[in-house]
Amino acid sequence: MNKRESSNLPQHIAIIMDGNGRWARKHAIGRIRGHRKGAQAVRVTVRACREIGIKYLTLYAFSMENWNRPGEEVKGLMSLLEEYLDKEIDKLHKQGIKLTTIGELDLLETRVKDKIRRAKELTKSNTKMTLNIALSYGGRDEIIHAVKNIIQDSKVKKIDINKETFRRYLYTNNMPDPDLLIRTGGEYRISNFLLWQIAYSELYFTKVLWPDFTKEQLLKAIASYQRRERRFGMTGEQIKNNKRIFK
Numbered sequence: 001m002n003k004r005e006s007s008n009l010p011q012h013i014a015i016i017m018d019g020n021g022r023w024a025r026k027h028a029i030g031r032i033r034g035h036r037k038g039a040q041a042v043r044v045t046v047r048a049c050r051e052i053g054i055k056y057l058t059l060y061a062f063s064m065e066n067w068n069r070p071g072e073e074v075k076g077l078m079s080l081l082e083e084y085l086d087k088e089i090d091k092l093h094k095q096g097i098k099l100t101t102i103g104e105l106d107l108l109e110t111r112v113k114d115k116i117r118r119a120k121e122l123t124k125s126n127t128k129m130t131l132n133i134a135l136s137y138g139g140r141d142e143i144i145h146a147v148k149n150i151i152q153d154s155k156v157k158k159i160d161i162n163k164e165t166f167r168r169y170l171y172t173n174n175m176p177d178p179d180l181l182i183r184t185g186g187e188y189r190i191s192n193f194l195l196w197q198i199a200y201s202e203l204y205f206t207k208v209l210w211p212d213f214t215k216e217q218l219l220k221a222i223a224s225y226q227r228r229e230r231r232f233g234m235t236g237e238q239i240k241n242n243k244r245i246f247k
């Protein structure tokens, strides 16, 4: 990346990694092998984001709705996640990457939960980049979870509830909203991902199937983001005259 390209980088990129199943069909192999190739694309993307200087990367690895997939596929995805943690966590740590998750982790098996807990503990002080994995995650579930926690919190008065207080009860309370949301696989939908947080995200859709996603594809998405004018509901004139952009 030259100097111009490395300015105005998205601070937070979120990705809906879609298309593993179609990639598997295209190559006449089983779905799990498609997901395995998808896990390889995760490695490539994490490394690329770290190199480029992206501060937060959120990956939609397993949605709340994915629990309804055939048992074998759920098992396969969980094994791939375990394998990823086993093989990658030391490398992530060496690169200064902090691992976090969002979602209903209670639904996962104890062994997977323990691995995640250990990975988080090991990397908790890292500051170069946050790799945030959405696991057993649903945007609507997250909002309901936040509402329940607000109601339970006796310190919060109704009059004090606003967008800022509300966001503190979301799973993503310690990170900025995504600047750029990428979806691979050619579908144009959000699939219950980060519903609150993407209010002003720039959306980028590509037909590329997730296992074929490369650093070049990522740079293309970032370049598209950099060409856009983010207005946050203001006019183009206001943006030019007033560089103050709210988060």
Ligand code: FPP
Pocket: 017, 018, 019, 020, 021, 022, 023, 035, 036, 038, 039, 042, 059, 060, 061, 062, 063, 066, 077, 080, 081, 084, 133, 185, 210
């Ligand atoms: C969507 O493709 C993808 C998923 C449901 C799982 C994503 C998981 C990985 C990329 C691998 C494991 C993750 C980590 C973090 C190691 P799909 O199966 O819906 O594809 P299709 O729409 O073509 O059928």
